[in-house]
Amino acid sequence: MTSHSHRRAPWLYAALSTTVVLGLSCSSLPTFIPDLARQPVRPVPLEGVHGPLSAAQSRAILQRLQSGGQPTDIFSRHLALEEAIVGSPLTTGNAVRLLQDGPATYRAMLAAIAGARDHINMETYILDDDAVGRQFAQALLAKQAQGVQVNLLRDSVGTFGTPKAFFQRLSAAGVQVLEFNPVNPLTAREGWEWNQRDHRKLLIVDGQTAFLGGINISSVYSGGSFGKAKRVDPDAALAWRDTDLLVQGPVVAELQKLFLAAWKDQQGPPLPPRAYFPPLPAVGKQVVRAIGSSPEEAYSLIYAVLLSAIGSAETSVRITNAYFAPDPQLLAALVAAAARGTEVTLILPSRTDSWLVFHAGRSHYDRLLRAGVKIFERRGVVLHSKTALVDGVWATVGSTNLDWRSFLHNHELNAVMLGAEFGQQVQTMFERDLAASDAIDLAAWERRSPTLHLQEWFGRLWEYWL
Template sequence: MSSIVWNAHPGHRAWYRVWMWVASYLVMLGLTACTASLPILVPDLKLRHARPVQLEGARGPLTKAQSKAVLDRLRSRSSDTDIFTRHLALEEAITGSPLTVGNRVQLLRDGPATYAAMLAAIAAATDHIHMETYIIEDDEMGRLFSAALIAKQRQGVQVNLMHDSVGTIGTPAVFFKPLTDAGIRVLEFNPINPLLARKEWELNQRDHRKLLIVDGKIAFLGGINISSVYSGGSSTGLGSHSGSGARSSKARAPDAGTSWRDTDMQLQGPVVAELQKLFLDAWASQKGESLEVRNWFPAPRSVGKDVVRAIGSSPEEPFSLIYATLLSAIESAETSVLLTNAYFAPDPQLMAALKAAVARGVQVHLILPQHTDSQLVFHAGRSHYDELLSAGVQIYERRGRVLHSKTALIDGVWATVGSTNLDWRSFLHNYEINAVVLGREFGQQLADMFAHDLALSDQITLEQWRRRPLGQRLQEGFARLWEYWL
C-alpha cells in the first residue's frame, strides 16, 4: 500500500476502518445474508442480583463496617444523589473486580502532560516496566519513548512491551529491532500475518488498550497513544470561530498541523495491582514468551483517598464489562450525564439509556468531534443526532482539535477515563481498559475539564440539524449500514 495510507490517524485509523469494513463485508457474504438479526451482546442488567459492595484496601478486603464507613463518606459528600445506593452493588455484580480504596488519581489532559508524567515514571523505574499500546509511531515521540525504555533495560529494569499489529502496521519493523536487541520483550498482538499467529488467527480482535505500569506501583491509562500528533497543548482551539451559531454541518478532516485532544490518568495505590493482572492476562492470552518474574505485585500501600475500580474488557467475554458498567451508571443517573467521546456509533441499548435518562429529568450532554480522521464513523454517529436531539439530548462538537478523549461523568460523582469508544468496535471487537473513580473531588476535576471543552465546542440544535444538505444525509445513511464493523 502507498505511504499515504500509513500517514493516517493514530487512533482508529481511517484506512483500517475502510479496509476492515470491506473485509468484513466479504466475510459476511460467506456467513450470513444480513446483519439485521445480530444479537446485542449485553445482558439485561435488571436481571442481575445485587450483592453487598466489597471494598479492598492496601491490606486486602475491608470489613463490612470499614466498607460501610467509606461508602457513607462518599454519600455524605454527594447528598444530591443516591447513585451509590442504586449503582454500586449492581456494578459489583457486573464486573467482579474489586472496588479499591487508598488510591491517588491524577487527571492528565493531553499529550504533553501525559508524556511528561510517563517519562518521569519510566526514568525512576527500578524493577520492571509493562507497556501496552495500540500505536507506537516511528516519529519523534515514539523514538523518545524507545530511547527511554532501552536506557532502563540496560540498567537492569525488565521492560515488556505489547503493541497491536494493526495499530502499528505503519511502524516499520526496524523500529522495534533496537528494543529487542537491548533485551526488551516485544509482543505483537494478533499479528495481521496469519503465518505469525500464535493461536487462532483473529484479525478483527484488536488491542486498543493504552496502559503503562512501572514497578507495580504507578500506572497510566486513557486514550493517548505514543505519537507526535499529541504533542500540542489544549489551552486554545485552532483556527477562527465566529460564534456558536456559525458552525458548519460538514465533517472537517484534520489539517496536518492540527493536534489531538485526549485524556489520560495517573494512578497509584492498590488499584495498580488490578491493572497489572490485566496486563499479565493479556500477555498470556497472546501466548507471548515467558516473562522473567519480577516484583510485579509489591506490598500495596494506601497513598490517597480515591476509590477506584479497574475494568478490562475483551471480545472473548460474553459481553463488554466496561459497556455494561457504563449502562448501569447511566440508568442510575439522577441529575447529569456528561460524555466526551471520539468515535460515537451507539447501539440500541445505549440510545435507549440516554433517551430514558432525559425523560426522567437528567441533563444529558455529549461532546463529540467536529474534526475527524474517520469519515465513516463520524457520519454513522451523526445519523443518530436527530433521534437524540428530538429526545432532548444536548450535543456539542469540539472545534479546533481532533477530539480523541473517552470520558464519562455521572451525577458529578461517578467518573470513568479509558480507551473505550462509544461504538460497536469497542463494545464487541476490542480489548479495552478503563478506570472508574468514585467521589466528588475527582468528579469536579472531570467536570471542569468538560466545561473547558464545552466552551470550545459548537452546539448542534435540532432546527439547524434538520436543515443539513441532502448529500450529508446520504453519507449518514450509508455509514449507518456499516457501523457494526467500523
C-alpha cells in the same frame, strides 16, 4: 480510509467487505434487562491495602462518598450491580491525577520511565516511528540497559505502519516485545482472531505507578488542545484533545493483573522474574475500580457498567467521546435518562480522523436531540477523549469508544472513580471543553444538506465494523 485510532491495513478492508457480502455470522451486543439497575441492593465490598475491608468499613467509606456529593441514589442502586457485573474490587487508598493532552501526559510518562528501578510493562495500540515514538523507544532502551526489564505488548494493526526494524532494535536490546494478533496469518498463534484488536493504553512502572486512558504514542499528540504550543509534527493541522490518568495505590495491582493476563492470552514468552506485585501502601483517598474488557467475555464489562451507570443516573450524565456510533441499547439508555429528567450532555467531535464513524454517529443526532439530549461538538481540535461523569460522583476515563468495535471486537481498559472530589475535577474539565464547543440546535440540524444525509446513511451501513 486511513484512520489513526482505527488504523487498518488496506487489505483488511477487502476482508471486511467480503465478510459482509458472504453474510458470515458475527457477534452481537447482549440485551440487558431494562430494570437491571433496580435489582435488590447487596453489600458492596471494598479492598484496601491489606485486603478486603469489613462490611462496616466498606459501608462507612461509601456513606462518606455519598454524603460528599449531590443527592443521588447511584451508590445504593448501582454499585452492587457493578460489583456483580465486573468482579474486580473497588480499591481504596489510591491517588489519581487527571492528565490532559499529549505534552502533559508524555512528560509524566517519561518521568516515570526514567525513575523505573525494577520493570516497565507497556501495552499500546499505536507506537509510531516518529519523534515521540523514538523518544519513548530511547527511554525504554536506556532503562533496559540499566537492568530494568521492559515488556511491550503492541497491537499488530495499530503498529502496522511502524517499521519492523523499530521493534527489532528493542528486542535486540533485551526488551520483551509481543505482537497482539499478528496481521500476517503466517505468524499467527493458536486462537488467532483477525478482527480482535488491543485498543488498551497502559503503562505500569515498578508495579507502583500506572497510566491509562486514550493516548497513543505518536507525534500527533505533541500539541496542547487549549493553548498555542508548537507542534512537533508540522504537517498536522489540529491538536489532539485527549484525557489520561496517572494512578498510584492498590488499584495498580489490578491493572498489573490485566496486563499479565493479556500477555498470557497472547501466548507470550515467560516474563523474566521481577517484583510485579510489590506492597502498595495507601497514597490517597480515591476509590477506584479497574475494568478490562475483551471479546472473549460473554459481553463487554465496560459496556454493561456504562449502561448501568446511565440507567442509575438521577441528575446528570456528561459524556465526552471521540468515536460515537452507539448501538440501539445505549441510545435507548440515553433517551430514557433524558425522559426522566436527567440532564444528558454529550461532547462529540467536530473534526475526526475517522470519516465513517463521524457520520455514523451524526445519523443518531435527530433522535437524541428530540429526546432532550444536549449535543455539543468540540471545535478546533481532534477530539480523542473517552470520559463520562454521572451525577457528579461516578466517573470513568479510559480507552473505550462508544462504538460497536470497542464493545464487541476490542480489548479495552477503563478506570471508574467514585466520589464528589474527583467528580469535580472531571466536571471542571468537562466545562472547559464545553466552553470550546458549539451546540447542535435541532431546528438547524433538521435543515442540514442532502449531502450530509447521504454521508450519514452510508456511515450507518458500516457502523458495526468501524
